[in-house]
Amino acid sequence: MLRNVMTVGGWTMASRVLxxxxxxxxxxxxxxxxxxxxFFVALKLPNLFRRLFGEGAFNxxxxxxxxGTLAAEGRAAAHALANHLAALMTLWLSLVVVVGWLLMPQVITVLAPGFVEDxxxxxxxxxxxxxxxxxxxxxxxAALVSGVLNGLDRFAAAAAAPVLFNLMSIGALIGLTPFVATAGHALAWGVMLSGIVQLGLVWWAARQAGMAIGLLGPIRLTPPVRAVLKKMVPGVLGAGVTQLNLAIDVIIASLLPxxxxxxxxxxxRVAQLPLGVIGAAMGTALLPLLARQLRMGRPLAAHRSLNRALELSLLLTLPAAGALAMLSGPIIEGLFQRGxxxxxxxxxxxxxxxxxxxxMPFFVLVKVFAPGFFARGDTGTxxxxxxxxxxxxxxxxxxLSRWIGHVGIALSTGIAAMVNALLLAGMLMRRRHLVFDRRLRRRAWRILGAVAVMMAxxxxxxxxxxxxxxxxRVPVLAAICVLGAVSYAAAAQVLGALRLGEVKAMMRRGG
Structure with missing residues (x-):
C-alpha cells in the first residue's frame, strides 16, 4: 500500500506543482x-460531474x-465487465453533454445565481x-479506464494523467489567448482538449496491460453491470459529498461581491496540494486493497491496512494543515501577488x-474511511x-457568509467535512470494522506533539x-517551509511519531 500511495502521491505532487x-x-x-x-465557474461544473459520476460514485x-471479479473469476470476466460499463457510460454521458450544452443558460442560473444580475x-x-x-x-x-488500471495495481498512468491537464492549460493560456475573445476562453479550450489527451494516455496504458477497453461496444446489462449501477446510484452522494458541498460554495459565493x-x-488550489497528494492517493490505493482482502476472507489484514492508512494520513496531513494555518498570508502573497x-x-x-x-485533516480522513464501506459493497451508509x-x-x-463573507463559506466546508469524517468513523467503529490498534493510539499523540513543535x-x-x-517573497517562503519540514521530521523522530528505519524497511519490501 505504501508503494502505491507513493506512486499516486508522487505523480499528484508533480501535477499540483504544475x-x-x-x-x-x-x-x-x-x-x-x-x-x-x-472561468472558475466554467471549470467547476464539469469537474463536479467528473468527481461525482467519474471518480466518486462510479469508482x-x-x-x-x-x-473482486479479477480475483475470483479471472481477467476475462473482469474485462467484460469493464467493456460493458464503458459502452453504457459513453452513451449516457454523450446525452448529458448534449442536453447540458443546449440548456447551459439555465444551468448557470442555478449554479451561479448571483451572475444573473451581472x-x-x-x-x-x-x-x-x-x-x-x-x-x-x-x-x-478516463476515470473508468483508470479504475481498471488501479484494479490491476497499475497506478502510474492514471496518476500521471492530471499532469497533462495542467500542461494543456498552460499551453492554451500562452498560445491561444491572441486568437480567442479572452484569456478565459483560451483556458476553457485547454480544459476541453486536455480531456481527450488524458483519455488517450490511460487507454494506451490499459492496452499495454492487456485490458484495452472498447468505448463503443454493445451495451449489455448483465447482472454484474446492474450490480455496479445499483451501488453507483446512492454513491453519487456518498462518495461525492465534498464536491456537492463545494458546488454549494460556488452558488453562495456568486451572491457575494x-x-x-x-x-x-x-x-x-493551495489546499488541494496536500489533499491531492495524501487524500486522493490514500483513497485510490486503499480501496482495491481492502476489496481484495475482504473478498479473499482476510478481515484482519483489512483491519491492519486501515489502521496503517490512518496513521500515514495523520502523519502527513496534520503538519500540512498546521503549516497552511501558520503561513496562509505568506503563501498567498508569495505565490499569487503579482500582476x-x-x-x-x-x-x-x-x-x-x-x-x-x-x-484539511477531515477531508483526508473521509477519503480513508469511505473505502471501509465501499470495499464491503455498502454505499448506502x-x-x-x-x-x-x-x-x-x-x-x-x-x-456564516452573512458574518464573514467568503471566509464563512470556506469554514462551513471544513466544519461539514469534520462532521462527515466523525460520523463515518463512528459507524465503522460501531460495526467493528474500525478498531484503533495500539500502535495507532500510541503514535497519534506523538504526531500532535511534533506538529506543535513545527508550528512554534x-x-x-x-x-x-x-x-x-x-x-x-518566493525564496524566503521556500526557506521557511524547509525549516518547518526539517523541524517536524526531527520532532517526529525524537518523539517516536515516525521511525525512519520502518519506512526504509517498508520501501525495501515494496520495491
Whole structure:
C-alpha cells in the first residue's frame, strides 16, 4: 500500500506543482475579476460531474467489483465487465453533454445565481462552460479506464494523467489567448482538449496491460453491470459529498461581491496540494486493497491496512494543515501577488486558506474511511451521512457568509467535512470494522506533539523573516517551509511519531 500511495502521491505532487504554475499564470493574467470568476465557474461544473459520476460514485462501485471479479473469476470476466460499463457510460454521458450544452443558460442560473444580475459575468460563464462541458465525457471515461488500471495495481498512468491537464492549460493560456475573445476562453479550450489527451494516455496504458477497453461496444446489462449501477446510484452522494458541498460554495459565493468565487478558487488550489497528494492517493490505493482482502476472507489484514492508512494520513496531513494555518498570508502573497492580483486579493484569499486549513485533516480522513464501506459493497451508509452533511453545509454557508463573507463559506466546508469524517468513523467503529490498534493510539499523540513543535518554529520564522519585498517573497517562503519540514521530521523522530528505519524497511519490501 505504501508503494502505491507513493506512486499516486508522487505523480499528484508533480501535477499540483504544475497546477501552481498554471494558477500563478492565471492570477497574473486574469486576477480576481469577472473573467476569472466566469472561468472558475466554467471549470467547476464539469469537474463536479467528473468527481461525482467519474471518480466518486462510479469508482466506489466499480473498483471493488472489478478487483473482486479479477480475483475470483479471472481477467476475462473482469474485462467484460469493464467493456460493458464503458459502452453504457459513453452513451449516457454523450446525452448529458448534449442536453447540458443546449440548456447551459439555465444551468448557470442555478449554479451561479448571483451572475444573473451581472450580464458580463453571466454571458462569459455561459460561453466558457459550453466550451469546457465536453470535458465531462472524456474525463469520466478516463476515470473508468483508470479504475481498471488501479484494479490491476497499475497506478502510474492514471496518476500521471492530471499532469497533462495542467500542461494543456498552460499551453492554451500562452498560445491561444491572441486568437480567442479572452484569456478565459483560451483556458476553457485547454480544459476541453486536455480531456481527450488524458483519455488517450490511460487507454494506451490499459492496452499495454492487456485490458484495452472498447468505448463503443454493445451495451449489455448483465447482472454484474446492474450490480455496479445499483451501488453507483446512492454513491453519487456518498462518495461525492465534498464536491456537492463545494458546488454549494460556488452558488453562495456568486451572491457575494465580485471576486469571491476567485478568492475561494485560489485558496482551494493551495489546499488541494496536500489533499491531492495524501487524500486522493490514500483513497485510490486503499480501496482495491481492502476489496481484495475482504473478498479473499482476510478481515484482519483489512483491519491492519486501515489502521496503517490512518496513521500515514495523520502523519502527513496534520503538519500540512498546521503549516497552511501558520503561513496562509505568506503563501498567498508569495505565490499569487503579482500582476492583476493585488494586495487586497491576497489578503482576502489568505483568509479563505486559513479556513480551509482547519478542514484539511477531515477531508483526508473521509477519503480513508469511505473505502471501509465501499470495499464491503455498502454505499448506502455514506449516502445517509452525506445527505445530512450537505444540508449542514448549506445552513452554515447561509449563516456564516452573512458574518464573514467568503471566509464563512470556506469554514462551513471544513466544519461539514469534520462532521462527515466523525460520523463515518463512528459507524465503522460501531460495526467493528474500525478498531484503533495500539500502535495507532500510541503514535497519534506523538504526531500532535511534533506538529506543535513545527508550528512554534514556523511562527518564530514568520515573525523574524516576513514581510519582505516582492523579489524576496518566493525564496524566503521556500526557506521557511524547509525549516518547518526539517523541524517536524526531527520532532517526529525524537518523539517516536515516525521511525525512519520502518519506512526504509517498508520501501525495501515494496520495491
Amino acid at each position: 497546477g501552481f504554475a498554471r494558477d500563478i499564470l492565471i492570477a497574473s493574467r486574469l486576477g480576481a475579476g469577472p473573467i476569472a470568476d466566469a 466506489s462501485a466499480f473498483v471493488p467489483a472489478f478487483a 450580464p458580463l459575468r453571466y454571458g462569459l460563464a455561459v460561453e466558457m462552460t459550453r466550451i469546457t462541458f465536453p470535458y465531462l465525457l472524456f474525463i469520466c471515461l 465580485a471576486g469571491a468565487v476567485s478568492f475561494l478558487y485560489y485558496a482551494d 492583476a492580483f493585488d494586495a487586497r486579493a491576497a489578503a482576502a484569499t489568505s483568509g479563505a486558506l486559513l479556513a480551509y486549513a482547519f478542514g 455514506p449516502v445517509r451521512i452525506g445527505i445530512g452533511v450537505v444540508v449542514l453545509n448549506l445552513v452554515l454557508n447561509l449563516i 518554529v514556523l511562527g518564530l520564522a514568520r515573525w523574524a523573516l516576513w514581510p519582505v519585498g516582492p523579489g524576496w
